[in-house]
Amino acid sequence: MSGKYLLAAAVLLLATGLSAQQQSALLFDGQSWWAHVRVLADDKMEGRETGSEGLRRAQAYVVEQLEKDGLRPAGAKGFYQPVKFITRHIVEADSSLALIRDGRREPLVLGDDAFFGTRTDLAPHLAAPLVFVGYGLRIPEMNYDDFAGLNVQGKVVVYLSGSPADVPAALASHYQSAAERGRTLRQYGVLGTIAIPNPASMDIPWSRMSLNRTHPSMALDGNEFRDPAGQKLAVTFNPAQAEKLFSGSGHTFAELAALAKDRKPLPHFPLTPRIESRAKMAKEKLASANLVAVLPGTDPKLKDEYVVLSAHLDHLGIGEPINGDRIYNGAMDNASGSAVLIDVAASFKAHPESLRRSLLFVWVTAEEKGLLGSRYFTAHPTVPERSMVADINVDMFLPILPLKVLCVLGLAESDLGDRARAVAEAHGVEVQPDPEPLRNRFIRSDQYNFIQHGIPAVKMDNSFLPGSAEQKIFKEWLTNRYHAPSDDLDQPVDQAAAGLYEQIIRDLLVTVANSNARPAWKPDSFFRRFVNRPERTPPSPY
Ligand SMILES: [Zn+2]
Numbered sequence: 001m002s003g004k005y006l007l008a009a010a011v012l013l014l015a016t017g018l019s020a021q022q023q024s025a026l027l028f029d030g031q032s033w034w035a036h037v038r039v040l041a042d043d044k045m046e047g048r049e050t051g052s053e054g055l056r057r058a059q060a061y062v063v064e065q066l067e068k069d070g071l072r073p074a075g076a077k078g079f080y081q082p083v084k085f086i087t088r089h090i091v092e093a094d095s096s097l098a099l100i101r102d103g104r105r106e107p108l109v110l111g112d113d114a115f116f117g118t119r120t121d122l123a124p125h126l127a128a129p130l131v132f133v134g135y136g137l138r139i140p141e142m143n144y145d146d147f148a149g150l151n152v153q154g155k156v157v158v159y160l161s162g163s164p165a166d167v168p169a170a171l172a173s174h175y176q177s178a179a180e181r182g183r184t185l186r187q188y189g190v191l192g193t194i195a196i197p198n199p200a201s202m203d204i205p206w207s208r209m210s211l212n213r214t215h216p217s218m219a220l221d222g223n224e225f226r227d228p229a230g231q232k233l234a235v236t237f238n239p240a241q242a243e244k245l246f247s248g249s250g251h252t253f254a255e256l257a258a259l260a261k262d263r264k265p266l267p268h269f270p271l272t273p274r275i276e277s278r279a280k281m282a283k284e285k286l287a288s289a290n291l292v293a294v295l296p297g298t299d300p301k302l303k304d305e306y307v308v309l310s311a312h313l314d315h316l317g318i319g320e321p322i323n324g325d326r327i328y329n330g331a332m333d334n335a336s337g338s339a340v341l342i343d344v345a346a347s348f349k350a351h352p353e354s355l356r357r358s359l360l361f362v363w364v365t366a367e368e369k370g371l372l373g374s375r376y377f378t379a380h381p382t383v384p385e386r387s388m389v390a391d392i393n394v395d396m397f398l399p400i401l402p403l404k405v406l407c408v409l410g411l412a413e414s415d416l417g418d419r420a421r422a423v424a425e426a427h428g429v430e431v432q433p434d435p436e437p438l439r440n441r442f443i444r445s446d447q448y449n450f451i452q453h454g455i456p457a458v459k460m461d462n463s464f465l466p467g468s469a470e471q472k473i474f475k476e477w478l479t480n481r482y483h484a485p486s487d488d489l490d491q492p493v494d495q496a497a498a499g500l501y502e503q504i505i506r507d508l509l510v511t512v513a514n515s516n517a518r519p520a521w522k523p524d525s526f527f528r529r530f531v532n533r534p535e536r537t538p539p540s541p542y
Helices: 003-015 031-040 053-068 169-175 178-187 206-211 253-261 331-350 372-379 415-426 447-451 469-480 495-514 526-532
Strands: 080-090 096-101 104-108 114-116 125-132 156-160 192-196 217-220 233-237 269-278 281-295 306-312 317-322 325-328 358-364 388-393 405-409 430-432 457-463
Touching: 031 053, 031 331, 031 495, 053 281, 053 331, 053 358, 080 372, 125 192, 156 253, 169 178, 169 526, 192 269, 206 317, 217 372, 233 269, 281 331, 281 372, 306 331, 306 372, 306 447, 306 495, 331 358, 331 495, 358 372, 358 495, 372 447, 388 415, 388 447, 388 495, 405 415, 415 430, 415 457, 415 495, 447 457, 457 495
Parallel strands: 125 156, 156 192, 192 233, 306 358, 306 388, 388 457, 405 430
Antiparallel strands: 080 217, 080 281, 096 104, 096 269, 114 233, 125 269, 281 358, 317 325, 405 457
């Protein structure tokens, strides 16, 4: 960070009426952050796959830092909270998909046309009629039901991912979550699904979506996490090949995709072909862990409450090579966020601050497998569930350009959003809600599990103004580097942006830790409903 910039920032801070302490408090320049990223995203960590030696090495590094910085262990075994998994993968050599039309079998090419999803137990053999169900959503609050009046019992439904425009973004995201979708599908007796990604909101191209399709998927082990049986087939279909499904139906995929692009209503109708599937799956057991550390507060009463700062440390591991590189380093996703937690935790040693509430730092595992580490942590928190007053989640905040605009997911849902706005604006950073609701980012990272336990949460990312040159750069990053081996240490990074981001995170933590009232959901927030869910599991003392 240049001296000139520091001066400008100081002037801005003066203008916003922050305390003297906050004015002088640009404690981060991004250099220590980058040093941690360099360790965590090094080839030696082998992409930090859940359950791998590489992730264990990365965790050992985090623990080493925590011990050095005087944080206290708050897991179940020291800093560690063990988590057990079941892995599933498809044996493609013994699996196949085909469309049956007028008795004729049209084989589909796995990888080019479609691939199997493996998060449920696929039936070894299945043949069923197909029905197109639009977005495949049921949203009671909006009186919206794509299945109303359709006969889908015992059939495979085809849907286009997305949602109609009149459904608010948060609600649309919630009902597109696997859990809510599963509930609706079971209710209607649906046998299986073929999901077509919405070409208007695909983060990465099909070729990369399908590249690692034979790698294991994971599920939490244990009866409480077992999803009720039901779905016997889960397929993702290449939008570029989707006309095959629609020919003879009187509709074209091009027409449907054009409607979905603008979030317009979609028709519902039976498809001509039937689907035939043979699926062979292999299952194994696997162990990994979350890491939990506490920085105790000092207020006699409030110290028993916790402000949570979370980030996932896992990534995709070693996979299919792209340009000769097999290591999916995950430098931005999410060594960057994990490093923020290390760095912010350390900053309280170098620059002590009196904190009334305690801070809880949580590095979860298996985010990339469907937010599983955070699902386990929020179901079995190592502090009482109700004592967690907020979750600030850091995942792929993308300091690839100067930080001028901060996107706050959950901005309008709780007063944690208001506090995030105040803190960011005090640093001259503009705040905006999600500019791309179609990407469903509110449910796509670990904050969502905290939200489902009634805990107000935000996730903040470096962002852009719609239509700006920056928007193109972020989009190109997703297309080329997101979940690719090139999300590594050889990419342009703006360390000053990371430093400013860390400052905003730290200021927000301090504000929430020290204010009299704990963060609260807005009266009209949809997510408020989770607050009154009974506390299900007794906390285990650490
Ligand atoms: Zn990711």
